[in-house]
Amino acid sequence: MVSRNVDRLITLEEHIIQSQNRFRGATGELSQLLRDIGLAAKIVSREVNKAGITNILGLEGSENVHGEHVKKLDVFANEQMRHALSRSQITCMMVSEEDDEPVKMESSSGKYIVFVDPLDGSSNIDVNVSIGTIFSIFRRKSHRADLPDDDDILQSGLEQVAGGYVLYGSSTILAYTTGLGVSVFTLDPSIGEFFLSDNNIQIPEHGSYYSINEGSFTTWSKGLQEYIKSCKVEDKDSGKPYSARYIGSMVADVHRTLLKGGIFIYPATQKHPNGKLRLMYECNPLAFIIEQAGGMATDGAQRILEIQPNEIHQSTPILLGSPKNVEEAERYMKAYAEEGVAG
Numbered sequence: 116m117v118s119r120n121v122d123r124l125i126t127l128e129e130h131i132i133q134s135q136n137r138f139r140g141a142t143g144e145l146s147q148l149l150r151d152i153g154l155a156a157k158i159v160s161r162e163v164n165k166a167g168i169t170n171i172l173g174l175e176g177s178e179n180v181h182g183e184h185v186k187k188l189d190v191f192a193n194e195q196m197r198h199a200l201s202r203s204q205i206t207c208m209m210v211s212e213e214d215d216e217p218v219k220m221e222s223s224s225g226k227y228i229v230f231v232d233p234l235d236g237s238s239n240i241d242v243n244v245s246i247g248t249i250f251s252i253f254r255r256k257s258h259r260a261d262l263p264d265d266d267d268i269l270q271s272g273l274e275q276v277a278g279g280y281v282l283y284g285s286s287t288i289l290a291y292t293t294g295l296g297v298s299v300f301t302l303d304p305s306i307g308e309f310f311l312s313d314n315n316i317q318i319p320e321h322g323s324y325y326s327i328n329e330g331s332f333t334t335w336s337k338g339l340q341e342y343i344k345s346c347k348v349e350d351k352d353s354g355k356p357y358s359a360r361y362i363g364s365m366v367a368d369v370h371r372t373l374l375k376g377g378i379f380i381y382p383a384t385q386k387h388p389n390g391k392l393r394l395m396y397e398c399n400p401l402a403f404i405i406e407q408a409g410g411m412a413t414d415g416a417q418r419i420l421e422i423q424p425n426e427i428h429q430s431t432p433i434l435l436g437s438p439k440n441v442e443e444a445e446r447y448m449k450a451y452a453e454e455g456v457a458g
């Protein structure tokens with residue numbers, strides 16, 4: 116494990132407790148909630164790693180050779196998250212990509228509301244490509260004796276108290292922020308412990324990767340088309356042409372962007388006029404992480420974190436990454452929008 120800005124082995128638990136001590140008046144509830152998510156991540160990681168062999172031993176919906184019912188991994192991950200969040204009675208409501216409606220937890224007096232995409236990029240499971248879990252945590256506004264309402268659920272990303280992701284890749288890593296920088300942990304599967312591997316990580320100011328599904332090029336706005344064309348042209352000031360990288364798992368694409376710099380874009384397309392990625396449990400937490408690391412996340416005109424949500428599953432276009440790259444992309448998009456030739 117290569118560690119940056121870390122001089123001794125620190126577990127996720129230790130780190131959460133150390134961070135809690137930096138918040139005056141902290142009750143320890145958020146710390147417990149983060150530890151519960153860490154536990155769910157380990158269980159999902161174990162299951163993701165045996166997905167291939169599970170398929171050999173029994174197809175989804177059937178019984179495997181152990182007589183166990185084989186579940187779809189995203190359903191399994193959703194259940195694990197729900198179990199984890201109900202463990203400590205701290206969460207009053209969970210909103211998941213897997214559930215049409217918000218799920219009220221047993222403890223309706225819990226202090227936090229958690230948004231989660233339990234298994235993002237799930238179309239990549241069958242081809243052994245990285246997938247992830249994304250989470251976003253808000254403090255409820257209503258009184259704890261009352262049932263949570265829309266004002267609790269529909270808060271802008273600026274109100275997040277924590278956000279993060281788990282990436283099930285060549286190793287399993289967990290990254291989170293509570294607004295005091297971004298910490299990244301790597302799972303040592305032999306002892307089932309997450310260790311701090313990157314503390315206070317900073318995204319490069321500029322990077323030479325662009326990450327977008329170019330298959331829908333002809334349906335983008337003119338400004339975005341011109342920006343991506345410019346990424347392919349040699350330019351002695353910016354060091355272009357850039358390299359293209361697109362995994363098709365947002366967590367993996369964003370994690371690479373965080374470490375190596377560059378830009379990740381999921382734009383408005385003909386098929387997805389408001390973008391495809393979901394504001395509350397995909398874009399907000401990853402925008403929080405990227406901003407905390409010194410990067411930018413916008414929808415082309417506005418900060419992702421400032422978008423006021425209208426409904427829990429709404430989507431938004433997103434551009435995120437190194438500040439110089441995102442500013443340049445926005446310049447193109449605005450220039451062509453102002454000329455009235457955005458298509």
Ligand code: AHM
Pocket residue numbers: 212232234235236237238328363364365366381391
């Ligand atoms: P999912 O939540 O159904 O897994 O879809 C989200 C995924 C993201 O991880 C990824 O960035 C995007 O879909 C890829 O979409 P596309 O195949 O249209 O490029």
Ligand code: MG
Pocket residue numbers: 212232234235236397
């Ligand atoms: Mg998803």
